[in-house]
Amino acid sequence: MFGLARTLQRSSAQRPDSVTVNGRELPLTIRENARATRMTLRIEPGGQALKLTIPRGLAVHEIDAFLTRHHGWLMTRLANASDTGPLIEIGKIVIRGVEHRIEMTGKLRGLAEETEIDGVPTLMVSGSPEHTGRRVADHLKRVARRELEQLVAKHAATLGKPVRSISYKDTKSRWGSCTSQGNLSFSWRIAMAPDFVIDYLAAHEVAHLKEMNHGPDFWATCKALCPRTNEAKRWLKQNGSRLFAVTF
Known part of the structure; x- marks a missing residue:
C-alpha cells in the first residue's frame, strides 16, 4: 500500500517524499512545470525512485489521490524488478x-x-x-x-x-x-x-x-x-x- 495513515499524519501543506510499493519505500521527487496541464508519474531508470511532474500550485490532496489511483500501475511495473537489487x-x-x-x-x-x-x-x-x-x-x-x-x-x-x-x-x-x-x-x-x-x-x-x-x-x-x-x-x-x- 501507499501508507495512507502516514499520509494523513502529514500537515496539509507537506508533499509526499516517498511511496511504498510492494513493500519497498521509493524516494519520490516532485517537480512543478508551469506548462504541465496534468500530472505525469515516471519510474526512474533502475526502478529505484519515482518522479512526479505536476502543474504549478497543485494541492497536496490532489497529489495523494493521484498516487493512490496509480498504485496498481506501480505494483505491476515494479514487480519486474523484484529480482534486482544488492x-x-x-x-x-x-x-x-x-x-x-x-x-x-x-x-x-x-x-x-x-x-x-x-x-x-x-x-x-x-x-x-x-x-x-x-x-x-x-x-x-x-x-x-x-x-x-x-x-x-x-x-x-x-x-x-x-x-x-x-x-x-x-x-x-x-x-x-x-x-x-x-x-x-x-x-x-x-x-x-x-x-x-x-x-x-x-x-x-x-x-x-x-x-x-x-x-x-x-x-x-x-x-x-x-x-x-x-x-x-x-x-x-x-x-x-x-x-x-x-x-x-
Whole structure:
C-alpha cells in the first residue's frame, strides 16, 4: 500500500517524499512545470525512485489521490524488478545474457572468473563478501571493454570512420554516446545484456560517426551494421531498467 495513515499524519501543506510499493519505500521527487496541464508519474531508470511532474500550485490532496489511483500501475511495473537489487542478497548476476550464480573462492586475491559448476554457469569471486559487488562490477567492466572494443573496431572499419577514444561509465539512463570528434562512451552495465544487444549498442554509436542524428539515414546505417537492431531496441526497452536496478 501507499501508507495512507502516514499520509494523513502529514500537515496539509507537506508533499509526499516517498511511496511504498510492494513493500519497498521509493524516494519520490516532485517537480512543478508551469506548462504541465496534468500530472505525469515516471519510474526512474533502475526502478529505484519515482518522479512526479505536476502543474504549478497543485494541492497536496490532489497529489495523494493521484498516487493512490496509480498504485496498481506501480505494483505491476515494479514487480519486474523484484529480482534486482544488492548482489549480496541476490547471489546471482547476468553476464552477456546468461545468469551466473555467484560463488566465493575463499581466496583474498584474484580476478573474478566465469566457469561452470555442476552444469550451472558460475562466477567465482575472491575477496571478502562485503567486496563482492565491487569485484563483480569490475568483472563486468572487463567484459564490456573486451566485447565493445572488438565490435567498435569492426563496425568503424566497415564505415571507414576513425574512433578517437572509448570510455566506460555507470550512467543512470543512457547506454552510450558519440561526439563529433569520434569519442565514444558506453555504460559498462551493457555487459549484462545478450550478445546481440551489445553488438547493437556498438553499432548504434559507431553509426553516429557517419550520421550525428537519429534520422532515416542513421537507422539505415545502424541496421546495415547490426541486422538485429529492431530486436535489440525492443530488448533494451523491455529489460534495460532491470540492468540499471542492480546495486553493486
